[in-house]
Amino acid sequence: MTASSTPATSTASNATGAHSQEATTVIEGARGRIDSLDDRIIGLIQERMAVSAAIQQARMTSGGRRVNIARENEILARYSTALGKPGAPLALTLLELSRGRI
């Protein structure tokens, strides 16, 4: 039996859902890369939240409002241009994380 047709271990002990050892190996490696990317994305979101908080604090200390709708519209447009329709709710989630619910 070749490596590519070797059955994977039973689904009970294989969380990938793959039906061959070859696919299991590919998926496990790629999931490691996704976990690493997600760690970086989460770190970038936390960094974004901190930068946004500094902007909001500076504006409020000067007597301005926390929220700036014109700027938020620019961000919504950037995300939907780059990512298509699902980019808008993603941008809204980032804005909510950064300035709370409005």
Ligand SMILES: C=C(O[C@@H]1C=C(C(=O)O)C=C[C@H]1O)C(=O)O
């Ligand atoms: C960070 C700012 O303040 C608020 C938060 C924003 C953000 O997190 O991107 C955008 C606009 C504002 O509602 C800003 O005005 O740039």
